[in-house]
Amino acid sequence: MNLLGLSQPNSGCGYHRVLLPLGFMQGIKGYVTNIITEDKMDGWDVVLYNRLSIYQKDWDEFRKVMGVKVVMDLDDHWRLPPNHVLYYQYNEVATKIEDNIRAADLVTVTNQPLADKVLPLNSNVQILHNALPYGFNQFHDHREPCDRVRIFWAGSITHEHDIKLLRGPVQRIAQYADKIKMVLAGYDPDQPIWHRIFSYYTAGGQLPYMKIHSLPVVNYMDAYSNADIMLIPLEASDWHACKSNLKILEAAAKKLPCIVSNVLPYSLDSDAPVLWVNSQQDWFKHIKTLIHEPQTREELGNALYEWACRKYNLADINAARFDTFTNLCQTPAHL
DSSP states (O other): OEEEEEOOTTOHHHIIIIIHHHHHOTTOEEEEESSOOGGGSSSOSEEEEESOOTTOSOHHHHHHHHTOEEEEEOSSOSSOOTTSTTGGGOHHHHHHHHHHHHHOSEEEESSHHHHHHHTTTOSOEEEOOOOBOTTSTTOSOOOOOOSSEEEEEEOOGGGHHHHGGGHHHHHHGGGGTTTEEEEEEEEOTTSHHHHHHHHHHHTTTTSOEEEEEOOOGGGGGGGGGGOSEEEEOOOOOTTGGGSOOHHHHHHHHTTOOEEEESOTTGGGOTTSOSEEESSHHHHHHHHHHHHHOHHHHHHHHHHHHHHHHHHSBHHHHHHHHHHHHHHHHTSOOOO
């Protein structure tokens, strides 16, 4: 089977949903590009892309010219909530994504809540969870040594409302300032929102901290090497429920203990060996425990690694992806 992936350079979504899957899939000829040149037009069975592509104006004509099945991937909901920083810019893009959903031969998604949102637009939906090639490339467990306990969070300006959940707990852990360091990854000083996020996460800069600027997708996991505890706060909402559990999987690669909001989509993994947050008090309670108990940190990190390797290993998810694409190639053309 010959698979052509369409992805923009340094796209996190494209990296996890197109580049990594095709790069590690057995039994295929795979190629990933952002522009299809004339010498790459022929010989493909499936074209895979995430959300949007420069070739989306007429998918029927695209199929006719390329002679392929079109697989569109989604890793979160395309209609943003009103409190999202990109809400007012995204309506036109969301409409294009809906057109793409309708036009696709198959839509792949990361979880059931997102599949439920897609079904009214396209009945051919397949859940293919996010997964990582544990032990390969950047997904190894190396961490830099440090004489402090590093409390780590990684994200972008779109997570301001999530990081606000940590404001109170961060102020309470200030009593352990001589033992900890707050590590903030993805930092971009050119974005004003980052200055607010920084303030929430460091008690206005009063706690020891480390800022790590955004890294290219091929080595973004280097930031996680500066961590001992990972915090994964998330607001409870219908929109957030359609996101994936990737943050937990990334922490697992570094054998990091996680403190996680017990909301969808994370609560779908109720068997995950993480410390769940059911109330605001739980943030401080769990952080305090992990600051003072290095053995617990190690045990939880190792357990999370074993759990993720067993449940979300890319080789296993890719086997399901291969079967799904093989079956698609054997079905009649999209109507």
